[in-house]
Amino acid sequence: MPSQTRKQREREAHRREILAAAERVFVRKGYYAATVEEIAAEAEFAVGTLYNFFDGKKALYHAAVSEIIGQLYADARRRALGLDDPEQAVGALIELELEYAERHRGFLRVTLEMAPGGELDPAEGLPDEAQRVIDQYRQDVIEVFRRGVERGVFDALDPFYLALCLEGIVKAFITYWSRHEPDEPLAVRCEKLKQTFIGRIKLRQTGPAAEAEPRVDRGQGGQS
Amino acid sequence: MPSQTRKQREREAHRREILAAAERVFVRKGYYAATVEEIAAEAEFAVGTLYNFFDGKKALYHAAVSEIIGQLYADARRRALGLDDPEQAVGALIELELEYAERHRGFLRVTLEMAPGGELDPAEGLPDEAQRVIDQYRQDVIEVFRRGVERGVFDALDPFYLALCLEGIVKAFITYWSRHEPDEPLAVRCEKLKQTFIGRIKLRQTGPAAEAEPRVDRGQGGQS
Amino acid sequence: MPSQTRKQREREAHRREILAAAERVFVRKGYYAATVEEIAAEAEFAVGTLYNFFDGKKALYHAAVSEIIGQLYADARRRALGLDDPEQAVGALIELELEYAERHRGFLRVTLEMAPGGELDPAEGLPDEAQRVIDQYRQDVIEVFRRGVERGVFDALDPFYLALCLEGIVKAFITYWSRHEPDEPLAVRCEKLKQTFIGRIKLRQTGPAAEAEPRVDRGQGGQS
Amino acid sequence: MPSQTRKQREREAHRREILAAAERVFVRKGYYAATVEEIAAEAEFAVGTLYNFFDGKKALYHAAVSEIIGQLYADARRRALGLDDPEQAVGALIELELEYAERHRGFLRVTLEMAPGGELDPAEGLPDEAQRVIDQYRQDVIEVFRRGVERGVFDALDPFYLALCLEGIVKAFITYWSRHEPDEPLAVRCEKLKQTFIGRIKLRQTGPAAEAEPRVDRGQGGQS
DNA sequence: AATGAATGAGTATTCATTCAT
DNA sequence: TATGAATGAATACTCATTCAT
Secondary structure, eight states: OHHHHHHHHHHHHHHHHHHHHHHHHHHHHHHHHOOHHHHHHHHTSOHHHHHHHSSSHHHHHHHHHHHHHHHHHHHHIIIIITOSSHHHHHHHHHHHHHHHHHHTTTHHHHHHSOOTTOOSOTTTTSOHHHHHHHHHHHHHHHHHHHHHHHTTSBOSOOHHHHHHHHHHHHHHHHHHHHHSOOSSOHHHHHHHHHHHHHHHHBOOOOSSOOOOOSSSOHHHHHHO | OHHHHHHHHHHHHHHHHHHHHHHHHHHHHOTTTOOHHHHHHHHTSOHHHHHHHSSSHHHHHHHHHHHHHHHHHHHHIIIIITOSSHHHHHHHHHHHHHHHHHHTTTHHHHHHSOOTTOOSOTTTTSOHHHHHHHHHHHHHHHHHHHHHHHTTSBOSOOHHHHHHHHHHHHHHHHHHHHHSOOSSOHHHHHHHHHHHHHHHHBOOOOSSOOOOOSSSOHHHHHHO | OHHHHHHHHHHHHHHHHHHHHHHHHHHHHOTTTOOHHHHHHHHTSOHHHHHHHSSSHHHHHHHHHHHHHHHHHHHHIIIIITOSSHHHHHHHHHHHHHHHHHHSTTHHHHHHSOOTTOOSOTTTTSOHHHHHHHHHHHHHHHHHHHHHHHTTSBOSOOHHHHHHHHHHHHHHHHHHHHHSOOSSOHHHHHHHHHHHHHHHHBOOOOSSSOOOOSSSOHHHHHHO | OHHHHHHHHHHHHHHHHHHHHHHHHHHHHHHHHOOHHHHHHHHTSOHHHHHHHSSSHHHHHHHHHHHHHHHHHHHHIIIIITOSSHHHHHHHHHHHHHHHHHHTTTHHHHHHSOOTTOOSOTTTTSOHHHHHHHHHHHHHHHHHHHHHHHTTSBOSOOHHHHHHHHHHHHHHHHHHHHHSOOSSOHHHHHHHHHHHHHHHHBOOOOSSOOOOOSSSOTTHHHHO
């Protein structure tokens, strides 16, 4: 039944066009400022058509956010999380996230912004699926750190702590740079961030006393 | 004359009540989802009364945000930034911010959320005054780190970098804990965060070879 | 394709219905006292629909005023201004304006009333287009008088002065009659006004034959 | 009882101050755009105080309009209507009205503007008292013309017609000049208007002395 | 009388959603 | 399916009026 299949393919293509348009508009304007009409115009469809594919503005938003986050995660798996060397993996993650933020100016907004009708928590408005992807993403990052600690590449710190720190640091820099135009090219900023972060947590082969503090007072050990 | 003063005091009290109500509602709902009517109800005043004190919803929002941030900064100066010992100062900052986040559940939302009309940048919509306070706050934190590096308490890292990292890390943890109920009491979490962060950046008195790389690959030397 | 055309025609028809309703309401209530809701009800559309056709209350007002004035001017050109004989042209103008005022009871209100935001000048709030039409109308009237003076039909008075006098006189009578129910039929009032005004400005053939004053016994004075 | 009297005098003084402030504001802004608060500020009283003297905004408006019209009428009686010579009286009226319009820029607004809630007629919203004064004023003007015709100073035209024409012409010129800055000083405009209007209606002493037509080259007749 | 803070009904405008074609 | 005109609930803001002090 080729005709049927063509129809299905066409329908799917339209769905993707609408979703892509929604992404662009939400990223441009944020949830509240975006209008269904603008999304429709961006997608070159009539408003009514959007409702044939999605259940409404909120559903469209959820689908768009899921899409973006899904892409990021997929990229991360492909380019970073899959690497065997933890140090390289962390470096690739930083690289990827900075590039992503650079490419999708305003992408942050989608992750940080208050979602519709959200209560108390910035992330609450995210669709469950997106939330799950984010959690999975974080788990994978934690796993990278865990492996790094296990292999003696990183200091014996809590992998979860490390993952959260990485997340926070990268976001802080992205936010800062999105406000104050950075004076260095992306590659340089990226390199610096990688070196410094990794430099902080790499196990120092400081002679024989390769102390085992999972964390803290590492200085004390050196004294002895 | 006392009568005059009483009226003024009452007016000021009403202003504060309204502002407090606005804070609560904005924190609960976010800027867009909050309605002036709800704020008025929360404040137990008529809508019109709000407009006798503030110029509109946006002004109310700005005043509320400025209020919160102003309080935080004032507290920070009193309890942390003024301390002479950089290590103690950083510890006090972490403590203060965590406490603050604990007290104002959802406070983050106000800082992170897209402000009215904001494009692309979460902080763009903040009132100028609040933005100035935030910038000043960050400057003060940078100064603390600068002093720490100068005095040989911290590793020779860029103070600005350190300030931004601290900011990001604290926010990441706050965000995480605001979503996943933490299993440890605040004091413990606070202590851990302080120790680990500070531990990462404290200058290690590693015997004579206390090399001064401002950052990175401190391990390399040992490898060769 | 007829379907496309039908939709367009329907849309245009709806636009006209809304405009007509707005005319009626504005004429009835004046700009400030009219409400968008009332106009919508008069047009038998929902409020929102009005905003699909016009940019707001002011735009609706402007469109309505322009419509009325445009019609008047178009009629004037067709029935009066085009006439070659200045005397006939002036007569036709008077006739037309009186008829117009009779048909659009309250039309004057639209021309005289303070327009939105107007300061100090009744005409200031008129939309530019309407103002241009009014100015053009006046210019055309001036031209009629100029021709009349040139041809020796009218006394050698300033055409601009004559045009303004005509305007004022007609308005004064319309206003008066709109308040005090006139006791004569329109045609009679019209005829009187024409005769008297034209009689005042017609060149007197100063010869002995103390000419056919279109009206009244001016002879009496001479008799005494 | 001097104290009582002082109180009364003070109260009356306050009333007049408020009224004067209302006049200024209504003239400046028109009825709808004026706010009670602005009037109160202009009068240097609290809003509440205004309500001790007047029943509300509409009452204030009515009182203010009545006041203005009353002044105009009083002035007219003193300076124009009382003159025995009809020609001088008409001249003085024109002079007075032009001066009045010049002094109270925006005065016209008060006479022409739609009154609050008025229906169909610009003048309907005027308070009865003001309407009565206007009617009386017009009657007095009619009487001047009647006398002029009776005495053979003016052509034998309907005095009512003449009064209405005068009214309309003066208003038309005032309106025009309020929009297009006049290029002649008030005195000149005033003189021209007087000469032309009166010249149009003065009885011509049809004898040989075809004298001093106030203006323009009617002299043509002399050519013959 | 004077004050001015409090009131709340009233209005223009927006925009997600529906549905007849 | 695609369309886009019609809908009307929702919302920020205004301002005349009241009333306790």
